[in-house]
Amino acid sequence: MKKIGKSTFEFEKDIFVKGAFSLVSSKEAEGVLGKYFSEVLEDDTLGEKTFEKAERAMHTLAIKKILKQQELLESEVDLLVSGDLMNQLVTSNFSAREFDIPFLGVYSACSSFTESLLIAGTFISAGAAKNTISIAGSHFSSAERQYRNPLEFGNQRQTYSQWTVTGMGATHLSLIGSNEMPRIKKVTVGKVTDYGIKDIANMGAAMATAASRTLLDYFQDTKTLPTDYDLIATGDLGKLGSDILKDLMIEEGFPLGQNYTDCGHMIYSSLQNSFQGGSGAGASAVVFNSYIYEKLKKGEFKKVLLVATGALMSVTTNQQGDTIPCVAHLVMFEGGKC
Amino acid sequence: MCFVKILIKICEIFIGGQLFFMGKILDNYVEYVESKSPKTGWFNSLLHAFLIGGAICSLGQMVGDIIKAFNPMMDIQMVGTWSSIFIIALTIVLTALGVFDRIAKVGGAGTFVPISGFANSIASCAIEYKKEGLVFGVGSKMFFVAGPVLVNGVAYSLIVGIVYFIISLF
Numbered sequence: 001m002k003k004i005g006k007s008t009f010e011f012e013k014d015i016f017v018k019g020a021f022s023l024v025s026s027k028e029a030e031g032v033l034g035k036y037f038s039e040v041l042e043d044d045t046l047g048e049k050t051f052e053k054a055e056r057a058m059h060t061l062a063i064k065k066i067l068k069q070q071e072l073l074e075s076e077v078d079l080l081v082s083g084d085l086m087n088q089l090v091t092s093n094f095s096a097r098e099f100d101i102p103f104l105g106v107y108s109a110c111s112s113f114t115e116s117l118l119i120a121g122t123f124i125s126a127g128a129a130k131n132t133i134s135i136a137g138s139h140f141s142s143a144e145r146q147y148r149n150p151l152e153f154g155n156q157r158q159t160y161s162q163w164t165v166t167g168m169g170a171t172h173l174s175l176i177g178s179n180e181m182p183r184i185k186k187v188t189v190g191k192v193t194d195y196g197i198k199d200i201a202n203m204g205a206a207m208a209t210a211a212s213r214t215l216l217d218y219f220q221d222t223k224t225l226p227t228d229y230d231l232i233a234t235g236d237l238g239k240l241g242s243d244i245l246k247d248l249m250i251e252e253g254f255p256l257g258q259n260y261t262d263c264g265h266m267i268y269s270s271l272q273n274s275f276q277g278g279s280g281a282g283a284s285a286v287v288f289n290s291y292i293y294e295k296l297k298k299g300e301f302k303k304v305l306l307v308a309t310g311a312l313m314s315v316t317t318n319q320q321g322d323t324i325p326c327v328a329h330l331v332m333f334e335g336g337k338c
Numbered sequence: 339m340c341f342v343k344i345l346i347k348i349c350e351i352f353i354g355g356q357l358f359f360m361g362k363i364l365d366n367y368v369e370y371v372e373s374k375s376p377k378t379g380w381f382n383s384l385l386h387a388f389l390i391g392g393a394i395c396s397l398g399q400m401v402g403d404i405i406k407a408f409n410p411m412m413d414i415q416m417v418g419t420w421s422s423i424f425i426i427a428l429t430i431v432l433t434a435l436g437v438f439d440r441i442a443k444v445g446g447a448g449t450f451v452p453i454s455g456f457a458n459s460i461a462s463c464a465i466e467y468k469k470e471g472l473v474f475g476v477g478s479k480m481f482f483v484a485g486p487v488l489v490n491g492v493a494y495s496l497i498v499g500i501v502y503f504i505i506s507l508f
Contacts, residue, residue: 050469150466152433153483154442154449154458159376195367205371209364244374251363 001125005221008188015121015184016177017296017333018131020289021066023058024167025140028278028286031268036290037167039065044139044166052086055139059084059095062135062168070172074100078129081105081120083112083136085143085164085281087314092135101133109310110207110236111190112136113169113285114329118187120173121331130175137168138280147200147315161201162238163274165267169285171293180336182296188218188330192312200318203326204241204264204276207309210326211237212248214307218330219254226256230301230335233292235284235308235328236264238276263287263308284308296335304333383446390441391448398425398452422453429457434465459483 004010022037025044029037041058048054059082067074080101084091089105096103108115113136120132143164144151173184193213197206211234219225226232226249237245242262249256264278267287288306295301309328318324363370402421405412432438438458442449449455463482467475481488 145466149483150462152436152439152458152462152465154433154439154445154455154462156378156443156446159378195364197368197371202371202375205375209367240375244371247374248363 001122004186005217007191007217008186008221009118009122010186011121011125011184013125013175014177015124016174017171017182017184017293018174018177019066019070019172020293021062021069021170022167022286022289023062023065023137023169024165024282024286027140027272028165028167028267031272033267033287033291036294037286038069038290044141051139051141051145052090055084055086055091055137055142056094058139058166058168059091059135059137060098062137062170063095063099063133066133066135066170066172072131072172077101077131077133079104079120079123079132081116081132081134083107083116083281085109085112085138085146087146091137108327108329109312110138110279110281110283111308111310111327111329112281113288114187114235114306114308114331117171117173117184117331118189118329121184121187124173124175127175132173133170134173135168135170136281136285138164138166138282140164140166140280143280157275158199158201160204160238160240160276162204162236162264162276162279163268164280165236165264165278165282165286167282167286169282169287169289171289180297182293182336183334184331185334186218186222186332188214188221188332190214190328190330191217192325192327194323194325196323198318198321198323200313200315200324202240203279203311203324204236204238205244206311206324207235207326207328208237208241208244208248210328211235211241211245211307211309212252214328214330215249215305216252216254218305218332226254226259229259229303229305231292231295231304232256232260233284233287233304233306234260234262235306235310236277236279237262237309238279239265240276241309266291281310292333296333299335299337301333302335304335306331306333386444387446387448389448390445391452394425394449394452394454397428398422401425425453426457429454430461433458433461438462456484456487459487 023039024037025041029040045054046057080103082092083106092105106115116134120134123129193209195209246256264283267278268274307328307330311324311326313324398421401424402417405417405420464476464480467479
C-alpha cells in the first residue's frame, strides 16, 4: 500500500470483492433498485420486541447469509469490520458476539461502510488477512428513536429531510481471486469539514462539503477527471445534497456529469414520500452490495468511485448548538474483465 | 437601492425562497444552503391546517352539542370538559393504531394546536418508551415532548398572572 498525493492510498495487491449481500425491508424493495437486492424482509421487526433488537438481528442475519453465500467457515474469516448508527455501536458490537471472528467496530456515521471497506482492504494489502467481511447498515425506526421523535408522534417533516434506509450491506473482500472479479484499487481517507450547518434535518447540505473535499483530493492526487469514471456514487446526500455537490464541484473546476449519482437519492422512487431520498449507513451499503456490485461484476462498470458521506454529530451536540462536522471516505473499484 | 431590496424581499416571501445568491459558495455556505433548500408551500400548509384543525374543533363542538341535547341540565363547563376528554381519547386510540401521525403529516399545526396535539405527544412517548420499562421508560420519558410545553405554559402564565395582579392594583 502506498500513498499517492495528499490523502489517497493505492493498494499494490489486488483486493478482490468476492461477494456482496444486501438485506432490505419492503420499503426499499418497492423502490427503483428492488430487483437487485439479495433478500427482502417482509417484517422489519424480525419478530423482535424492540427496533434496536431488530436492527441487531438484521445485522447478524446479513453476516450469516454472506458466510453461507460465500461458503466460508467462521474460522476462515480473518477479520469482521462493521459499523452502524446506534450509540456505542451496539448493533455491530452485540451481533459480533454471535461469531467466532476477530472484530473491529467502526463509526463514521453514514460513511461507516466505505470506512469498513478501506480498513479491511488495508489488512489484506498488508498480508495480515486473507478473507474479510465488511458490513454496515441502519434501521429507520431505531434511528428515528435515537435521533428524532417517537415514531407515533405526529409532526411534519421538513421538505429537505431524508428517510433512513432500513437495510444491511455486507461485502466479502479477499486476497485470492480471479481477473473476472471486481477489485478495490485505491482509497481516499476523508478529512472532516464543517461549514456551519446546524440543522439536523438538512444533513445532505452539511455532508456535501465533505464529499466535495474528498472527491477533490482524489482527483488531484490521482490526476484524473470525473469523466474518467463510469460511475461516481455518493452515499446519502439526497437530492438537495447532490445538487449542492454538483454546484461545489463546478466551482472547483471538476464538474460532475451524467455518470454521477447518489445512493440515497436513487434508492426510493419519487412516489414513496421519502423527501430528498434515503440516508443512513445502510444507503451506500445496500446500493453498493446490490446494484453497483452487479454492474461491476458484469463489467458494465469499469471504474467506480464510491464516496460515502457521514454527519458526525450527536443529539447532545446538536441541542447544545454545535455545528455538524462531516466526513467522506472514498473507495475506487475496478470492474471485472470480461 | 433600498427600494429594490425591499421589492426582492417581498418577491422572496411569495416564492418562498431566496432569489439571488452571489459570491463563492463555501465562503457563505449557510446562506447558500438557505437559498437552495426547498421551502414548504405556505398556502397549502395554511389550507391543510385550517381544514384539519377546523374539522377537529368541529368534532369537539359536535360532541358537546350532542351531550347538551341529551342532558340539557349539564353545566356548560362540564360539557366542554367532556368534549375535550372525547378528543383526547380519540387521539390516543388513533395514535395507538398508528393513524394519527399520518393525519398530522398533512394537518401540521391543525392537529398540533388543538388538545389532540398534546394528547398525541404524551401517548406516542408512552408507547415508544414502554420498551425501556415502566419506571425509566414510560415514567421518565412520557413528557419528553410535552414537558417543555407544560413548563413554558406554567412559567408564562405565572408572569401574566403577576402582570395582571400589578395592573389590577391601580
